[in-house]
Amino acid sequence: MGALAIEDESFGDLLRSWRQRRRVSQLDLAIEAEVSARHLSFLETGRARPSREMVMKLSEELEVPLRHRNRLLVAAGFAPVFPEREARAPVVRQALDKILAGHEPYPAIVVDAAWNLVAANAPAAMFMDGVPEELLKEPVNMMRLSLHxxxxxxxxxxxxxxRAHLLHQLRRQAEASGSGQLAELHDELAAYTYPGVDLNVAHVPGPADILVPLRIRHGTRILSMFTTIATFGTPLDVTVAELAIETFWPNDDETAAVFQQHSSS
Known part of the structure; x- marks a missing residue:
């Protein structure tokens, strides 16, 4: 998919790569970071060494993910600043458990930056129904599960x-994050074939359409849902920053009734 790879660990090359990824000129970045364009040029060519504060400032202006801010710091000769704790840390786990339980009887999941499943509530088990064991081996990738x-x-x-929506989302995330893992996942999913299915069919939104629904066969019924995605605000931890909570909502009364029936049975 031609994602811009970040391989060289020199600070100047990493900085240039992120600036180009964000499509920001040296002059524009220098203005936003309140430094001279000449100094920024020296940082990229290695003729000047940044302070830790400068690394943090440039990372913030370029919206570099916390994991890669640590890489920039190390490349500049400093220790990483942002810790990488387990997603099961008590304060995080308590918040996730409350959100997942509070969303029942509808499905909700928590995924990491690679779309691997971290946690789920009981109704989300419907997504695993009939899925081959090979696809349920840890880590379970929800993007793969969605399109396989x-x-x-x-x-x-x-x-x-x-499929078009998810692949577009995945491609944008891969490009924005510099993740080769997401780029590879995109290419894998894009190569899936579905005999008898025309993937070029384009849905023309009608006057009542608000969101792209997820319409999935479940037994003899067709459930229609839409999703919302939430993240933790102002994270200072790499793992927490990469968590996303996806909640599924019924798109019609019939779907809502199915989930209500399952919860009371």
Whole structure:
């Protein structure tokens, strides 16, 4: 997919790579960071060494993910600043558990930066129904599960539009984060084939359409849902910054009734 790779660990090259990824000129970045364009040029060519405060300032202006801010700090000769704790740390786990439980009877999941499943509530088990054991081995990747023809991809009624939306989302995340892992996942998912399914069908939104629904066969029914994604505000931990909470909501009364029935049975 042609994602810009970040391989060289020199500070100047890493800085230039992130500036180019964000499509920001040296002059514009210098203005935003309140330094001279000449000094910024020297930082990129290695003729000047940044202070730790300068690394943090430039990282903030370029919206560099915390994991890669640590890499910039190390490349500049400083110790990493942002810790990388377990997602199961008590304060984080308590918050996640309350959010997941509070969203029942509807599904909710927590994923990491690579879309690997971290936690889920009981209703989210519907996404695993009938899925081959090979796809359920740790770590379970929810993007893969969503589009694999032997998982949800084979049960999506509106596969073409959901697939297009998810691949676009994944491509943008790979480009924004500099993640080769996400780029590889995008290419894997884009190569899936679905015999008899026209992937070029484009849905033209109608006057009542608000969101792209997820329409999935579940037994004899077709459930229609939309999702919201939330993240932790102002994180200072690498792991916490990369967590995303995806909650699924019924798109019609019939879908809501199905989940209500399951919760009371």
């Amino acid at each position: 023809p032997e998982a949800m991809g084979g049960r999506l009624v509106n596969l073409a539009e959901v």
